[in-house]
Amino acid sequence: NAGVTQTPKFRILKIGQSMTLQCAQDMNHNYMYWYRQDPGMGLKLIYYSVGAGITDKGEVPNGYNVSRSTTEDFPLRLELAAPSQTSVYFCASSYRGLNYGYTFGSGTRLTVV
Amino acid sequence: QKEVEQNSGPLSVPEGAIASLNCTYSDRGSQSFFWYRQYSGKSPELIMFIYSNGDKEDGRFTAQLNKASQYVSLLIRDSQPSDSATYLCAVNTEGSQGNLIFGKGTKLSVKP
Secondary structure, eight states: OOOEEEEOSEEEEOTTOOEEEEEEESSOOSEEEEEEEETTTEEEEEEEEEETTEEEEOSOOTTEEEOOSSSSBOOEEEOSOOGGGOEEEEEEEESSSSSSOOEEOOOEEEEEO | OOOEEEOOOOEEEETTSOEEEEEEESOTTOOEEEEEEEOTTSOOEEEEEEOSSEEEEETTEEEEEETTTTEEEEEESSOOGGGOEEEEEEEEOGGGTTOEEEOOOEEEEEEO
């Protein structure tokens, strides 16, 4: 049972480049989330999804896009990378969202130079 | 703006002592409360959750919730050096579309 799998673990991007952060879960969770964590700033919600085909913006969605074509996968797309997107990105999933804790992936450390 | 506040620390306690971590939240409609532990360079790991006023115990960990005071705490008894980590408080608030709002975390250091 792999839980929540994120790839890649590390990535360096140049300003203006694009990339996709992959996230997959094998727990049949309906809810999936993308957070970013900056030093001393806590976790900020970027996008979330309550099921296949349904996505919505979180607190800090600008510069990102998501899709949810299957229950298992929830990729995060960065378009035109900027230094402000340097962060650690965590994908998480939960069974129903409201009263259930999240299971987090191991994270992707992204640096934009 | 819904907020979850934690003292950033560091909180330093000697090995074997009780560590007390505190969290306040702004939304009275909050329904569920979570404590995550995050080791440096690692992802958050759920250690406790609580929904009802009062105490909830799980091994060396006790979560305490007081909805009237909008306050949730985590007690760690017999603290060990392996408990040294950042502890994140997370709250489900009505205004967050059912998603969790995280505090910035309290860094705990347990000294041998």
